[in-house]
Amino acid sequence: xxxxxxxxLHTVLMPQSDVRELLGSAKHLGLSLLAGPPVGPALxxxxxxxxxxxxxxxxxxxIATTRDGNPPSPYQVDVxxxxxxxxxxxxxxxxxxxxxxxxxxxxxxRARMRVLTCTSGSPPDIAMGIDRIVRGDAIGALARAxxxxxxxxxxxxxxxxxxxxxxLAAAGEALGVSLTIVPDPxxxxxxxxxxxxxxxxxxxxxxxxxxxxxxxxxxxIASLVSRAMQRDLNERFAPxxxxxxxxxxxxxxxxxxxxxxxxxxxxxxxxxxxxxVVGWLRVSHRADPSHxxxxxxxxxxxxxxxxxxxxxxxxxxxxSMHDDLVLVSSEQLGAGDHQRRLREVGSQLxxxxxxxxxxxxxxxxxxxxxxxxxxxxxxxxxxxxxAVETAIASxxxxxxxxxxxxxxxxxxxxxxxxxxxxxxxxxxLAPLDALGPERSEVAVRTLQAYLSNRNxxxxxxxxxxxxxxAVNYRVRRAEQALQLDLSDPxxxxxxxxxxxxxxxxxxx
Numbered sequence: 454x455x456x457x458x459x460x461x462l463h464t465v466l467m468p469q470s471d472v473r474e475l476l477g478s479a480k481h482l483g484l485s486l487l488a489g490p491p492v493g494p495a496l497x498x499x500x501x502x503x504x505x506x507x508x509x510x511x512x513x514x515x516i517a518t519t520r521d522g523n524p525p526s527p528y529q530v531d532v533x534x535x536x537x538x539x540x541x542x543x544x545x546x547x548x549x550x551x552x553x554x555x556x557x558x559x560x561x562x563r564a565r566m567r568v569l570t571c572t573s574g575s576p577p578d579i580a581m582g583i584d585r586i587v588r589g590d591a592i593g594a595l596a597r598a599x600x601x602x603x604x605x606x607x608x609x610x611x612x613x614x615x616x617x618x619x620x621l622a623a624a625g626e627a628l629g630v631s632l633t634i635v636p637d638p639x640x641x642x643x644x645x646x647x648x649x650x651x652x653x654x655x656x657x658x659x660x661x662x663x664x665x666x667x668x669x670x671x672x673x674i675a676s677l678v679s680r681a682m683q684r685d686l687n688e689r690f691a692p693x694x695x696x697x698x699x700x701x702x703x704x705x706x707x708x709x710x711x712x713x714x715x716x717x718x719x720x721x722x723x724x725x726x727x728x729x730v731v732g733w734l735r736v737s738h739r740a741d742p743s744h745x746x747x748x749x750x751x752x753x754x755x756x757x758x759x760x761x762x763x764x765x766x767x768x769x770x771x772x773s774m775h776d777d778l779v780l781v782s783s784e785q786l787g788a789g790d791h792q793r794r795l796r797e798v799g800s801q802l803x804x805x806x807x808x809x810x811x812x813x814x815x816x817x818x819x820x821x822x823x824x825x826x827x828x829x830x831x832x833x834x835x836x837x838x839x840a841v842e843t844a845i846a847s848x849x850x851x852x853x854x855x856x857x858x859x860x861x862x863x864x865x866x867x868x869x870x871x872x873x874x875x876x877x878x879x880x881x882l883a884p885l886d887a888l889g890p891e892r893s894e895v896a897v898r899t900l901q902a903y904l905s906n907r908n909x910x911x912x913x914x915x916x917x918x919x920x921x922x923a924v925n926y927r928v929r930r931a932e933q934a935l936q937l938d939l940s941d942p943x944x945x946x947x948x949x950x951x952x953x954x955x956x957x958x959x960x961x
Contacts, residue, residue, distance in 0.1 A: 483574075487551065488558045489567035493543065501580050504529050511541035514583065516548070518576050524549040531557050538564040545569070548576055597666035601627035602673045609677045616685065617648075617678040621658075624674045628667055630660040632674070639809075642749070645672040649679045653753040696723045697772040700781055703827060704774070704834045711827050718827070724768070724783060729830040730791050731821040732780035732799050733837035736806055737850055739813050745776050750809050754778060757805050762798060769798075777841075778802070779834065791823040796853060803853070815851035817841050881951040884934045896934070897952050899927040904949040908939065 500509035504517040504525050517533050519525050525533070525547060534557055537545045544567040551570045553561075561568045571579050582596065605624040617634070625632040640647045640654035647654045658675040660667050700723070703714050718725045736751070738744035755771055755778060762769040768783040780802075782795045799818040806816040819841030821833030844854040879886075885893045899917065903924060906912035910921040910928075917924060928939070937944040 483572040484546075485570055485572075487553045487568045487570055488561035489544070490565055491567070493565060493567060499580050499583050501576050504533050507533060507536045507540070507542075509540070509542060512543050514544040514546060515542050516546045516576050516580055518548065522548075524551050527554045527557065530554070531560070534561050534564075534566060534568060538566050543567070546571060546579075548579070595666070595669065597628060598669035601666070601670045603627075605670075605674050605677050609681055617681045620674065620678050620681055624670065625660070628660070628670060630662050630667055632658060632660055634678070635659045646675055647679075648675050648682070650683050650756055653749060653756050655682070655753075655756070697770050699723060700770055700779070700830070701772045701774060704772075704779070704831055711831065714827060723770075725827040725830065726825075727768070727783040728786045728788065728791065728823050728825050729781055729783050729833055730795050730823040731830065731833040731837045732782075732795050733819040733821075733834065733841045734778040734780060734799065734802060735817050735819075735841050735845065736776070736810070736814055737817065737845060739815055739850075746810065746814060748776075750806075750814070751776055751778065753809055754802060754806060758798070758802055761801060765794075765798075767794060779837075781830065781834075786825055788823075792820055792855065795820060796855075799853060803851075817844050817850050818853045819844065820853065820855040878951040878954055881935075881947055882955060884936070885931060888934065896927065896931040897955055899924060900931055900948060901952040901956060903928050904939070904945055904952065908945075 498510065498513045499516065500513045501516040501518060502508055504519055507515060507517065509515050515537065517525065519529075530547070530551070530553065533545060538560075546569040548571055550572060553568060557568075560566075574582065601624045604627045605620045608620045608623045621632040621634070634648050634656040636656045637654070640657050642649045642654050644654070644657070646657045646659070648656050648658055658671055658678065660671070696718075699714065699717055703711070706714070715725065734754075736746040736754070738746075751773060755773060758769075758771050758778065758780070770781040770783075772779045772781070780795060780799060782791065782798070784791055796818075799820070803816040803818060806814055819837040819839070821836035821840070824830065824833045840854040844850065844852055882893070882897065885896045887893075888896065899913070902913040902916045903910070906916065910924050913928075914921040914924045932939050935948065937948060939945050939948065
């Protein structure tokens, strides 16, 4: 026989004001509502009393016990409900599995008497647990948090079903709240509510309502969700990452070793026989282009790229090259707008860099041309690298630079990408630069039109929409400033090359 045991509760300041809120916060006690409305009068106290001698003040939640500890008979339940109604209890709770008879259920529903059952623990422990939850003290919060962590951990241990969504659902049900992941590129992996993949924060764990138990459980639940997402990422993208390593080796290898990659590519499922277009993405600091981005930013960008292209029909791979991100899009030969699709993905990556690092970081993307096979992939990668380096060197950081298909422009870009080459060309045009920006640009454009038309004043005048005499005047002044003889083939070639590269590097 259980002795009568009373646990006094405050009658005014009670966070859990009705049974609905109690059920949401006491999942670890195994409480369930059998009959009666979930919302009703406030729970003023918890009283434990024998089922054959129910005595408690009005407004009490009474735990009805039996002498032998077994579930009560239907007759005892019916009598207990009638006594609870007559004495104006706020609720009646039975211990153990209980099937409520239809007559008893109808009686409780008609009188709005809440009938509950509890399947775990002894009556004294249940009484103390409900008391702590209703009063909202630290021990009650700790019990709820511990139960939520246990539920989340049990789901996480499952190999197939332990997804992040299921962990959130189990933990939220245990806490009586709704848990979601809110994307936040600014979150740090050290934040207690951060959800991360590796050291890359992808968002924050957020509850629709918060209390001490939620605050206690949040860091552990966020960690479990992070591990589940990392496991899922490894399963989804591990083959892609292995192929990315092979792509890096292919790009860096000597041309004589290209054929040796065929066997490894076949084993990893990398179809080198397709047409490939490569984008070379570089993140640089606005104030100091030599300042490299944080490692976490590069990892976050690569993760975003993998998730971005997953639903697309093209075959995509990403590889990190000295803090740069190499994008490879592969399709069947002859696929139209191949480079445009790479540009679309690259544009979204550029916007994501702005969200990750703010206005201090700029993202520049160089685009290669579609090329066939392993050697074509290497060529497209070289074109993309030259394009991005040229864009940065010529002050067009933060843009998308496409390589043309004629070949000449690629040669000039490669030439201009070399610091030594740029210095030599700048030395050739330095006398014109001394005239000032506007006069220098006019002189360079005039010389370019004149020299590219084989020193023909008439054709140059037509290209510039000027009178031949005006072109002749400009050319002679520029020739005098350069102190070079433009009739000399070597001088003419050097000046034309310098003008071409200068105009190419400043064209947006």
